[in-house]
Amino acid sequence: MALSKERLVKIYEDMVLIRRFELEVEKYSKNGTIPGFIHLGVGQEATQAGILAVLRKTDYKFPDHRSHGAIVLSSDPKDRPRIMAEIFAKKTGLNGGRGGSMHVNDLTVRNMGFNAIEGSVVVTGLGTAFASVYNHTDDVTAIFMGDGTLGEGACHESLNMAATWKLPILYCVVNNQYAISTPVSESHPQKQLATWADGYCVPNEVVDGNDVEAVIPAVERATARARAGGGPTLLEFMTYRWQGHFSGDPAAYRPAGELERWKEKDPLKLTERRLLSEHGVRETDLEQIQARVEAEVAGYVQFALASPDPDPADAAKHVYADIEVEAR
Amino acid sequence: MALSKERLVKIYEDMVLIRRFELEVEKYSKNGTIPGFIHLGVGQEATQAGILAVLRKTDYKFPDHRSHGAIVLSSDPKDRPRIMAEIFAKKTGLNGGRGGSMHVNDLTVRNMGFNAIEGSVVVTGLGTAFASVYNHTDDVTAIFMGDGTLGEGACHESLNMAATWKLPILYCVVNNQYAISTPVSESHPQKQLATWADGYCVPNEVVDGNDVEAVIPAVERATARARAGGGPTLLEFMTYRWQGHFSGDPAAYRPAGELERWKEKDPLKLTERRLLSEHGVRETDLEQIQARVEAEVAGYVQFALASPDPDPADAAKHVYADIEVEAR
Amino acid sequence: MSRILTFSKALNEALHQEMEQDEKVFIIGEDVAKMGGDFGITSGIWKRWPNRAYDTALSESAIVGLACGAAVCGLRPVAEVMFADFIGVCYDQVVNNAAKLCYMYNGQASAQLVVRAVTGGGIRCAYQHSQCIEPWLMNVPGLVVVAPATPYEAKGLLVSAIRSNNPVIFLEHKGLYNTKGEVPEELYSLPLYQAHLEREGTDITLVAGMTMLNFAQRAADELAKEGLSCEIINPRTLCPLDKDAILNSVAKTGRLVIIQEGPKFMGYGAEVGSMVSEALFEYLKAPIRRVTSLDTPVPFAPVLEDYVLPQYPDVLKACREVMAF
Amino acid sequence: MSRILTFSKALNEALHQEMEQDEKVFIIGEDVAKMGGDFGITSGIWKRWPNRAYDTALSESAIVGLACGAAVCGLRPVAEVMFADFIGVCYDQVVNNAAKLCYMYNGQASAQLVVRAVTGGGIRCAYQHSQCIEPWLMNVPGLVVVAPATPYEAKGLLVSAIRSNNPVIFLEHKGLYNTKGEVPEELYSLPLYQAHLEREGTDITLVAGMTMLNFAQRAADELAKEGLSCEIINPRTLCPLDKDAILNSVAKTGRLVIIQEGPKFMGYGAEVGSMVSEALFEYLKAPIRRVTSLDTPVPFAPVLEDYVLPQYPDVLKACREVMAF
Numbered sequence A, B: 001m002a003l004s005k006e007r008l009v010k011i012y013e014d015m016v017l018i019r020r021f022e023l024e025v026e027k028y029s030k031n032g033t034i035p036g037f038i039h040l041g042v043g044q045e046a047t048q049a050g051i052l053a054v055l056r057k058t059d060y061k062f063p064d065h066r067s068h069g070a071i072v073l074s075s076d077p078k079d080r081p082r083i084m085a086e087i088f089a090k091k092t093g094l095n096g097g098r099g100g101s102m103h104v105n106d107l108t109v110r111n112m113g114f115n116a117i118e119g120s121v122v123v124t125g126l127g128t129a130f131a132s133v134y135n136h137t138d139d140v141t142a143i144f145m146g147d148g149t150l151g152e153g154a155c156h157e158s159l160n161m162a163a164t165w166k167l168p169i170l171y172c173v174v175n176n177q178y179a180i181s182t183p184v185s186e187s188h189p190q191k192q193l194a195t196w197a198d199g200y201c202v203p204n205e206v207v208d209g210n211d212v213e214a215v216i217p218a219v220e221r222a223t224a225r226a227r228a229g230g231g232p233t234l235l236e237f238m239t240y241r242w243q244g245h246f247s248g249d250p251a252a253y254r255p256a257g258e259l260e261r262w263k264e265k266d267p268l269k270l271t272e273r274r275l276l277s278e279h280g281v282r283e284t285d286l287e288q289i290q291a292r293v294e295a296e297v298a299g300y301v302q303f304a305l306a307s308p309d310p311d312p313a314d315a316a317k318h319v320y321a322d323i324e325v326e327a328r
Numbered sequence C, D: 001m002s003r004i005l006t007f008s009k010a011l012n013e014a015l016h017q018e019m020e021q022d023e024k025v026f027i028i029g030e031d032v033a034k035m036g037g038d039f040g041i042t043s044g045i046w047k048r049w050p051n052r053a054y055d056t057a058l059s060e061s062a063i064v065g066l067a068c069g070a071a072v073c074g075l076r077p078v079a080e081v082m083f084a085d086f087i088g089v090c091y092d093q094v095v096n097n098a099a100k101l102c103y104m105y106n107g108q109a110s111a112q113l114v115v116r117a118v119t120g121g122g123i124r125c126a127y128q129h130s131q132c133i134e135p136w137l138m139n140v141p142g143l144v145v146v147a148p149a150t151p152y153e154a155k156g157l158l159v160s161a162i163r164s165n166n167p168v169i170f171l172e173h174k175g176l177y178n179t180k181g182e183v184p185e186e187l188y189s190l191p192l193y194q195a196h197l198e199r200e201g202t203d204i205t206l207v208a209g210m211t212m213l214n215f216a217q218r219a220a221d222e223l224a225k226e227g228l229s230c231e232i233i234n235p236r237t238l239c240p241l242d243k244d245a246i247l248n249s250v251a252k253t254g255r256l257v258i259i260q261e262g263p264k265f266m267g268y269g270a271e272v273g274s275m276v277s278e279a280l281f282e283y284l285k286a287p288i289r290r291v292t293s294l295d296t297p298v299p300f301a302p303v304l305e306d307y308v309l310p311q312y313p314d315v316l317k318a319c320r321e322v323m324a325f
């Protein structure tokens, strides 16, 4: 079933927000304002926005290293400037600037954050799902993981245990065709990664990750199953990252024309066309949305730029829950 | 196709050897002569003898912690007493007594030994298989692994890589129903573990592990495929260990009657019946074999008992390939 | 009321009593539920709390990972990885996840879990079942490493470990399981991060925990006959270490012998020695001595393993040398 | 003939030249073949030897496990695990397998492999991409840990690591990749297990490797102006450590400052300090000092990371204190 105009418009705005956010991050990363590595999700907006559109605030969310979009959408709008500030390494960041791009967490909305070791959150997620069952709640755990991450042994231990215990987990495999420079076909034997879950008798689907109207129903099916005690589901979202692995990677490993072909499947354009042709939305409406979002994100950047650096001595805080370590 | 009388007689003798060997080890473990932990393979003789009957001397063999039988059969008969001596912690042991029951290796016959971390040899085996391909030989790598061991993440990394690169590996999953006290059904979601390999597009079979005439053809199919460049195969051998996990474990976790039911499927009895009914072998022939093997194994024990302890200072040898570490 | 219990039974009692008074506590690991653990430490728990005791597949990363996630949700997992050597396969979860969660969450949540593991040599189980893995974990800020030496400590420290909001690696030396000692029936706890002054003395400080404490006590008795007075410090918590307890003692005695199982090079005795020699340069009357295992893997044959592990006479020799200096 | 090369290029040249002269050498890891490695260290190899360069899935245990098996068959794998922090996920293969194979095989075979990994902080990559993981590996008999400090060492030590019959963990500090120095064109090797005397001096011994060597040299220059003469020892191989080189130097100077990135507690400086204070008790004129990181994880924000990492002024301060003692 197609989405209502209202819902599709809302999700379109979410996708525009992700795109905008990423392009701003790219700009300030390239000009050296943002320290460290940055992994951008441009091209993957439909997967991130679609999943977050279904998840509840109380569901446990484990983003991966390419999840700025999911992180922004999971947080309360008032906190979103602080996500940009975190990426900018500022004191006002959601985590006081100690984590940065790869590590933004927000426990108030159960964004459990990413541990930069690929595969690690895939087993950590067993624990939040376990807690839901232990506490008799119907919260699900959604884990973002790339196609490459599927190579890690931790993924097997997680799927095996989740399948055996029927834990409420969504394995959101974002297949953007590459792990850094390595194409999926060179690191995995399956034609579709989703079929890997067959080996564990875990329901799985291949989903067009660029089409929110494909993403949302699939995620709804999976969350419904999980909340009903039906156990885990693995969803493989077929999509593509427009930039290199990290901001700055020339991505020379991509065959000529590949990027262009995928750009024709731009998730934003796809939804724009639907809104215009099927929902009677006008170009000007879309332009208004884009303008509003642009201003919104510009505000995040302003906030981040205007924010102070962390207090150096904060670096010695919270190593342990109860005792202090020696500071300088 | 059924095995020839000669071959079946030979393999029967191999199985009797394993049974005999294990019972002697149990005896000297129980009376305290053998130090450390012992894991016995009584009941699993057909799987071990069947696999070893097909493997070549040049094939790489990775036994597991319950593989005395496979270890004995892989070694040159003249070296077999030294295997018993190794288990007895003697200087004359194949490894000078430094390894013992779980760690007997014999590089002269490419028994690569076991690393007591479950799942570890499953990835190490990638390397011997890789070397076969690198060196353009058709040697296969056979890895023994229990049903429980399949829980380790390393197994996933191994199967994924072997399937992607079509490495010549036999994953010999010895399903004896338990991992220590935990039944397979409580740690794995599949009805048959073999189907786990479907998730990697790896050919797999469920095999009656108590019937050498089922084991041998299955292993022959798998080795033929591997030698021909067809990649890995996973074989699940359905069998049962008669004793507890380790010698001394009362195995209170077993439902009443289970052991008895499996004893009716005694791999030795099964083959005896065949030899008597289908191959015109006489009781007395079987008794001669049993007597010969008994004397043989008694010889191993005599050798082990008569052997001296290692020289203590040898403990400091071979930490590094080229430099000595400080001794006492 | 206190009675004589084995180290194993003391641990088991601690688990039962903590399970009783905090429903957020659960146990998970291989064979810990129905069978009650490879070493029987968790026996009886599954019978009383079938929904709070979980047997798992052989998946140590999943066990520790699950514990991390559950802990962040407010539960108090007590995970077992059987032999401490197996921490190798879940090392990433321990050092890159559990150890850093409190820091990553700015103190808003933390990996309030316990990983129980059986450490040390002596039972002829060779290379991968006999190691003292403490040093693998002691350069990792955020981790707590606890190592009890007596049944009394086993119960009191395990209770504190479970209640701690930090990830605690709780090391149980297999050589201690059958040792006996006085243990109060009632629920009690012993403070983490505090060493215990086992015996006061004036001539030499002996730092020794787990099975090595017994060496220290025997040596102190024997040397007492020679008119030598040993002070014994049992670290109890290896990391973060109770530096003051050790420094105060050595400041008094001026001599230090560290008795530690496990390879000498980069063993925890290295930190103790450096810390003391830096802080008490002018107080030291003799060079610090470390009594340790050889820098080799642990072999199987008794004569070989014994050759590698620290031996009691080594302790006497070290003490006499330090005094003779 | 020698020219100025970067540390990265020197490593790359070592790989090319060893690949050329020994067909048993191959490289394996994530993105090491077609892309030439995340940091470009393996670039050009796949083009020249397409059958000896392997891109893998994200499977570090499989990478190291495969390397172990292939090594035992006589090949010489050079594996890369990218960031050294990732050794956490294949730790078991490194410490329980590679490190022990020579011992388990009674010297008949060994894990003659190299695991290359990028260690250290400074590039704002936070908790799991910035650690100095040396201490995770230094209490594990059988392992060799090598840590070059200059392009010249990078090439010569990598060549020796590849030729070594021991498992060598080869640590490349990310802060050094772009540093430049003289590197001979021809194939040469530098001995493992030998420290290098970087500079002779009489007042203080500075032990410093990798990026810390630069701190030591700057400090030595600056202190020279104050009439202070520093001797600098660069360990090169952290484990097994060249104890004699350090002892000979401190026996002469009587003073020791260890400069080490990574947490202080149980860092390798702890072993150096204990070893020296035990052996040279009567020679030491002042307490040993360790300049290290704080005992915390490594945070992201530059001001935070800099606060945690050892800073150059700390070195001067330590040296002056040691002299003033």
Ligand SMILES: Cc1ncc(C[n+]2csc(CCOP(=O)(O)OP(=O)(O)O)c2C)c(N)n1
Pocket (backbone or CB within 6 Å): A065, A066, A116, A117, A118, A119, A145, A146, A147, A148, A149, A150, A176, A178, A179, A180, A245, D030, D058, D060, D082, D086, D089
């Ligand atoms: C255990 C581990 N190995 C390797 C890395 C380095 N690394 C970071 S992202 C990445 C590629 C991941 O690919 P994929 O899972 O497909 O996610 P994508 O980058 O395509 O979104 C690699 C190899 C890591 N962070 N952790």
Ligand SMILES: Cc1ncc(C[n+]2csc(CCOP(=O)(O)OP(=O)(O)O)c2C)c(N)n1
Pocket (backbone or CB within 6 Å): B065, B066, B116, B117, B118, B119, B145, B146, B147, B148, B149, B150, B176, B178, B179, B180, B245, C030, C058, C060, C082, C086, C089
């Ligand atoms: C990584 C690791 N985890 C746990 C153990 C302890 N352990 C040894 S054997 C075993 C059970 C293995 O079961 P299975 O693989 O089915 O083999 P079986 O004993 O039934 O032959 C366990 C848990 C180990 N040796 N290594």
Ligand SMILES: [Mg+2]
Pocket (backbone or CB within 6 Å): A146, A147, A148, A174, A175, A176, A177, A178, A179, A180
């Ligand atoms: Mg990808």
Ligand SMILES: [Mg+2]
Pocket (backbone or CB within 6 Å): B146, B147, B148, B174, B175, B176, B177, B178, B179, B180
């Ligand atoms: Mg089994």
